[in-house]
Amino acid sequence: MGEARGTQVEIEVTGIAHGGISVGRLDGRVVFVSDAIPGETVVAEVTDDSKKSFWRADTVRVLQASPHRRDHVWAEASVDRAPEDRAGGAEFGHIDSAHQRELKRQVITDSLQRMAGIDRDVVVEALPGAEDGTGWRTRVRLHVSESGVVGPYAARSHRVIPVESLPLAAAEAQVIAPLSEQFTGADHIDLVVPSVGNPFVLQGSADRKERPKAQRIVERVGDREFRLDVRGFWQVHRDAAQTLTTAVQDAVDENLFDPRAANLDLYGGVGLLAAAVGDRFGNHVRITTVESDPHATDHAAENLAEWVGANAVTGRVEHYLRGVLKDAGAAERDRLTRATVVLDPPRSGAGKQVVDQLAELSPQQLVYVACDPVALSRDLALFAGKGYDLTGLRAFDLFPNTHHVEAVATLVRR
CATH class of the missing domain: 2.40.50.140 (Nucleic acid-binding proteins)
Structure with a gap:
């Protein structure tokens, strides 16, 4: 060896x-x-x-x-460079866009077959934007070396690579990116381009003991506005929030949806997908969004204020579900079994504990938004063992020129 x-x-x-x-x-x-x-x-x-x-x-x-x-869309990541000097974050940039989506399709279908025993094909759908998959990132994190140089990390490394371009970034982010500047007292720089208002350059430090003072921004999705922390989570592709809103709305089986049930939006952030459900089915919808970040929950409460039956809860999803299972009476249990659950877990997936808890609550249907096909497949196998069948699946190329892909799955109780 x-x-x-x-x-x-x-x-x-x-x-x-x-x-x-x-x-x-x-x-x-x-x-x-x-x-x-x-x-x-x-x-x-x-x-x-x-x-x-x-x-x-x-x-x-x-x-x-x-x-x-094809020629790599990011010269600083090209195979012409020594591997240790290639910028990371665009690992599919040397592949034409249509074939990138084909490779992502293969990964999804292979994961489903191997990990969940599901033979199902899917089309990875392109989002609006440049055909070569550039100019879509509204959030970019650059790192700062010990000498103050700003740039991305090298692939699979924490070594900062100086670059002269950021082709995946939105044009507004490219304009303000401080690529030629030196920084001290920061270990990263965030570029944030909200859909409403001016872009931001934010310095950050791993040594910072207190969270930076919150600064609110507005993101617009269709005719709806969402308020959130400038450093808070929001979908990175400029068209992703609208794409997922529509996909989740379409994924809910209206014949199984009960607006008066105890519907849930888990890992709900600032309420994007809860609002998607509410906008489809009306302001009388009852839905609780659960999120561990208290700042995001505060914003979710405001963003969902027009729905009388909407509620925003701060807490880890598994802790919230444990409390529901412990305290729900017969009437609430009945509302839960009639419920639709939307969940958008982190890259690691929902996991066995949350799947077991949801299965015990026994909702009518689940809409699972996943950013990792292996984690999704693993959880689908767990849900199948609990009596839930995959009835719908779509995939979206939310991250062009990278290997990442988003999927929206519908599961229905047998």
Whole structure:
């Protein structure tokens, strides 16, 4: 072990793995290769040979290129650069946009089959914007090196790479990005481009003991406005909030929806998806949104004020559900079994505890918004074991030129 690291090997790349890494084999050993495309033959430098079962490697030269290869949309991340000097965050930027979506489709369908035993195809739908997948990020985090240089991290590293461009960023963020400036007393810089008002450049420090003073911004989705903290969570693609609003509205089976039930919006943030449900079914909808960030919950209460039956609760989802299971009387239990639950968990997924709790509450249907196909598939397998069937699935390319993909799944109680 350790003898292969740093050596260059020729590899035929045959597939794509979760995480945006291509897969090949060398003398029977699996090799995960960055910056390659299935179907290519590349020369790759081994970066990790610590495991017996697989190695990791970076493409340094393409011998036989895929017809889907293009010049990288971000010059500072191109295969022409030494791997350690490539900017991270655009790992699919060398692949034409349509084929990026095809690879993401393959990852979703493979994850569903392997982890949940579900054979189901899906189309990864493009969002509005540039055909090459640039100019969509309304939130960009840049890091600051010890010497004050600003830039993204190198791929799979905490090394700051100086860059002259940010092609995935919205034009407004590109204009204000302080790429040539030196910073002291900060370890990162956030660029925030709200849909209403001026963009922001925000300094941040990991050593900061107190949360920075809250500053409110407004995001507009259709005719509706949402208030939130300038540093709070919001969908990054400028069209993502509208896309997910419409997708969640479409995913709810109206024949199973009861506006008077104890409907839930879990991991609800500032109330975007709760509002989507309310806008579809009317201001008499009863829905509780649950979020662990108290600042977001405060904003959710304001953003959902027009719905008399809306309620915003601060707390971890598993703690909230535990309390409901413990304290709900017969009438509330009945409202829960008639409920629709929307959940948008973090990348790690909802997990067994939350799935078990939801299954015990036994709602009519769930709409699961997922940013990780493996976590989604794992949770779908758990839900299937609790009597819930996958009845609808859509996928969206919310993160062009990266491996990330968003999915919206509908599950119905048998």
